[in-house]
Amino acid sequence: MKTTLASLIAMLLVTPPAMFALDAVGDVPFPIVERFENFGKESGIPANKVHCVTKTSDGRLWIGTWDGLCVREPNGQFRRYGPEHGLSHKMVLAIVEDPRTGDLWLGTMRGLSRFSAGKLTAFTQTSSGLPNNVVYGVALVGDTVWAATAAGTGAFNTKAGEWKIYDHNNTVMHEPWCYTVTGAGDLVYIGVWGGGIIEHDPKRGTFKEYRDPDKDFHFDLVPDDGPINDITSWLAWEDGILWQTTYFGFSRYAKGQWQTWVETRSPLPSNFTQFVWPHKRAAWVGSDRGVSVTDGKFWVNYLVGDKGEGLVEIHRPGATQPEKRTMSTALANQFVLGIYVDDTEAWFATSKGLSRGVFAKTKTAVAAAK
Amino acid sequence: MKTNSTSQLQDPGNGARLSQPPQRSEPASLSILLRRSAVRGCGAWNSRASGRLCALLFALPLAAFAAGYDEKPEPPTPKKDDGCVNEPLTPEQIQGAQARARAYAATNSLYPYYANTPEELVPFSKIEPFYRYWTSRLPFRGPGKDYPPPPNLKSLKIGLLSPAPYGPEGARGRRTKKGVEMAFEEANAARRPGELPFEIFYREDAPQWGSAANITVEFADNEVLGFLGTIDGDATHVALRATLKLETYMINTSDPDPTLTETQIPWLTRVFPDDRQQCVRLAELVVKQHGCQRIAVFRESSRPGRVGVMHFVNYIRRLGVPPVQHVFFKPGDKSIGPQVEAIKAADCDAVLFYGQPDDVGRFAAEFRRAGIKAKFFGFDRLKEDAFGKAAGAAAEGTTICYFFNPDRADQPWVEFVEKFQKRYGEKPDIYAAYGYDGAKLMIQGVRATGPNRYRIRDYLAGLDEYDGVTGHMIFDGRWDNIVPIATAQFREGKWHFEATTPVARDKVKLSQR
Known part of the structure; x- marks a missing residue:
């Protein structure tokens, strides 16, 4: 009996923290990352900096890097496509798939590129109706490819082959500097650098502007009163919820209500939020301090400690302190530029490599996510 | 006395003061700051009241922070005779300084808040907002400081983004370019054996919409270590956004658009006071x-x-x-x-x-x-x-x-004017002068850290003060030069400059606050 008890105590003492996590996070209503698998140059990724990541409908993983577009081969290695293959610029900032054709639309630092049936075609400011060559964000809404550029948003109707440009001359856009665009049912949201968020109804041809009510960037007068700031760095929409990242905090808009979060006054670890990926009713937020996941109530932050160790903070509604744990692995880098999440896994594009987030098999969490 | 936690990087010896990274620190006491300011004098501008006013300006809020700390007397510092005399402040100057100091203290800011604006002019100054920005500087938390230099480096390329070559902005841009060129010529003439020469990678903005973004990409494609420019607010904004993705530091020498630095991009210093x-x-x-x-x-x-x-x-x-x-x-x-x-x-x-x-x-x-x-x-x-x-x-x-009296007679300015006239056969204006200062700053950043864009960023974004030919600069939490500016009145066919608001010549380290 003594031996058994001692063995049990010993087993409990040496059990890795992650194993406790499986039982303890069951109340969190979205998937929990149990560990990270990291990929860098040894896997064929040509640069440290990975700007974006997405998985296409055929299950293949694509990444946009500082030095080319890459696809992950079945052997786990990445194959690169660069300007020598027809890519409009080596730096790929955004990837979106047209699920009907399998075409990829790529935002690069010098034009929009289409990857179709193995062939890359470039659309630039001088060869097409693209407003500017620096394409920060791309979205596909119906037959139209939307490109958020440094000087307006371009809309390319793939069936008609026609371009339209939206900027401060023909919309309510306060500034023309667009950073992101996303579809939202029948609507299109454009994230404008200094102009907040533009809601566009293509059928009606209407535009509506959402701006930070403070009208001064030095402070946030009161929380939850509108977008946290007009410098929109990314937008994403799913299931009726619009999420906005800025370098001044993070915002959520649903059913006419805004919620905002800033560091030190909320679980958000950093105001410098640069990307958001919605999955069901949760947002996966990339910042300069790692990844945060929230449904607006629960928050789980994946951070990188001073020694490179993975840290996880779980903030529960009503709890005064977060639950903190050390993970067995960490994100490849805390500076997170892009995210892809589905029901089975998460991928993170960081400034120094690519990370895969392996979900904990927590029944409650998975069930809630579904 | 508790020491401040700011780690000083290399001081290249021409007045730059750095904090890296800017961290909240235990403040120096009022008396010590006053003593420091008293021994440092007013320097090139010979603004006599400046030392005391600025010490007061920055020290008053510190008094609140410093309360409760034990203090040991600091060893006496040998006084350096710089020929300047601190004169008593007028009651109005004291009142103004106190008002500004109260405003800073209320914000708990590491840097002068709202561009040194008097409290009565700051919006919502009577209430405490839910959250304040720019009370400290946003750090860059990405990797890169340990990256090796670009391979086969033959020169240290610095980009210069100029306005389109026509109209009044084009003329201003040409004057900026002269100042920038002169700074790089001097740096190359003074380089030591083994040091790589600087090379200006020059591009003019074009009427093509958003051209500055395309040029910024071209800068990165050509591996510039940083870049300077430009005047037009739209073009500078567009370039700055690309800069964030390209991670290449920008020193702006001539854009007065107040919203430029409000974008919270930690890859920009502006030496040009804004509107x-x-x-x-x-x-x-x-x-x-x-x-x-x-x-x-x-x-x-x-x-x-x-x-x-x-x-x-x-x-x-x-x-x-x-x-x-x-x-x-x-x-x-x-x-x-x-x-x-x-x-x-x-x-x-x-x-x-x-x-x-x-x-x-x-x-x-x-x-x-x-x-x-x-x-x-x-x-x-x-x-x-x-x-x-x-x-x-x-x-x-x-x-x-x-921005300053261009007829002033302090040594740095007079020497610069002489050099410029000798080189170009004309008197420099503010665009040439700030172009020169911006280029010197960039050169200093590269020389101090080597050909690594991330270390250059850390150096330049960590600057609290800098002495240029245009005068003494103070950088706030937004990396803006917030030095007070002068006024001039046109009388009898010429501009008459009036005494500027005293300038902080006393090397008060803002990061100590």
Whole structure:
């Protein structure tokens, strides 16, 4: 009996923290990352900096890097496509798939590129109706490819082959500097650098502007009163919820209500939020301090400690302190530029490599996510 | 005394002070800061009251922080005789400094808050907002500081983004370029054996929409270590956004757009004081010094015009004198009859102009011909000859803000003017001078850290102060040079510069706060 008890105590003492996590996070209503698998140059990724990541409908993983577009081969290695293959610029900032054709639309630092049936075609400011060559964000809404550029948003109707440009001359856009665009049912949201968020109804041809009510960037007068700031760095929409990242905090808009979060006054670890990926009713937020996941109530932050160790903070509604744990692995880098999440896994594009987030098999969490 | 936690990086010996990273620190005490300021004197500008005022300005809020700390006497510092004398402050100067100090203390900011703006002009100054930004500087948390230099480096490339080569901005850009070139020529002439030469990678903006973004990408493709530019606010904004993705540091030497640094991009330092600072000075000048109560704003219908006067309108409103008229003109307008009638109908006692100097000069003359007797005020660009020529007699009495007195006689400025005249056969203006200072700063950053964009960023973004030929610079939490600026009045055919608000020459380390 003594031996058994001692063995049990010993087993409990040496059990890795992650194993406790499986039982303890069951109340969190979205998937929990149990560990990270990291990929860098040894896997064929040509640069440290990975700007974006997405998985296409055929299950293949694509990444946009500082030095080319890459696809992950079945052997786990990445194959690169660069300007020598027809890519409009080596730096790929955004990837979106047209699920009907399998075409990829790529935002690069010098034009929009289409990857179709193995062939890359470039659309630039001088060869097409693209407003500017620096394409920060791309979205596909119906037959139209939307490109958020440094000087307006371009809309390319793939069936008609026609371009339209939206900027401060023909919309309510306060500034023309667009950073992101996303579809939202029948609507299109454009994230404008200094102009907040533009809601566009293509059928009606209407535009509506959402701006930070403070009208001064030095402070946030009161929380939850509108977008946290007009410098929109990314937008994403799913299931009726619009999420906005800025370098001044993070915002959520649903059913006419805004919620905002800033560091030190909320679980958000950093105001410098640069990307958001919605999955069901949760947002996966990339910042300069790692990844945060929230449904607006629960928050789980994946951070990188001073020694490179993975840290996880779980903030529960009503709890005064977060639950903190050390993970067995960490994100490849805390500076997170892009995210892809589905029901089975998460991928993170960081400034120094690519990370895969392996979900904990927590029944409650998975069930809630579904 | 508790020591501050700011780690000092290399001091290249010309007045730069760095904090890296800016961290909240235990503040130095009031008495020590006063003592430090007293021994450092006022330097090149010979602004006698500056030492004490600035010590007071920055030290008062510290007193609140410092309370409760034990203090050991600091060893006496040998006084360096720089030939300057600190004179007693006037009661008004003390009052102003105290008001600013109270404003800083209330924000708990590591840096002067809201560009050194008096408390009564800061929006919502009577309430505590839910959250404040720029009380400290945003760090860059990405990787890169340990990355090796670019392979096969043959020169240290620095980009220079200039305006399109035509019009008044094109002329200003050419003057900037001369200052920048001179700085790099000097650096290359002074390089030691084994040091790589600097190379300017020069590009002019183009009428193609958003061209500056494309040029910034070209800079990165050619592996520039940093870049300088530009004047136009739109172009600079566009370049700055690309800079964030490309992670290449920008020093802006000539864009006065106050919203530029409000984008929270930790890859930019602006050495050129912006329109917001001019707006503070102008609001105080118009309302308090000149006692004007019916103020009209007449400005260019453009983005620079809109953001240029934006703060002035807010400031005079906070002083209880909202503008009685706010009308626009298009650049190059020949006929402004309706605007003249609107200004006349407003019965104003002051008109603030914003626009290109030839436009404003022409309109000022038209206003006088129409019998408008209001006092005229304007921004720095009216200092250019085109204003006086176009305005003729109507220029008389016009008061403007300017960054410094270009006729001053301190050694750094005089030497720079001599060198510039010898090199180019003309006198430098502010664009050449700030171009020179910006280039020197970039050179200093590269020399201090080596050819690594991330370390260059850390160095430049960590600067609290810098001594250039244009004067002493103080960088705030937004990386703006917030040094107080001067005013000038046009009398008898020339500009007469008035004593500037005292400038912090005393090397108070802001990061200690």
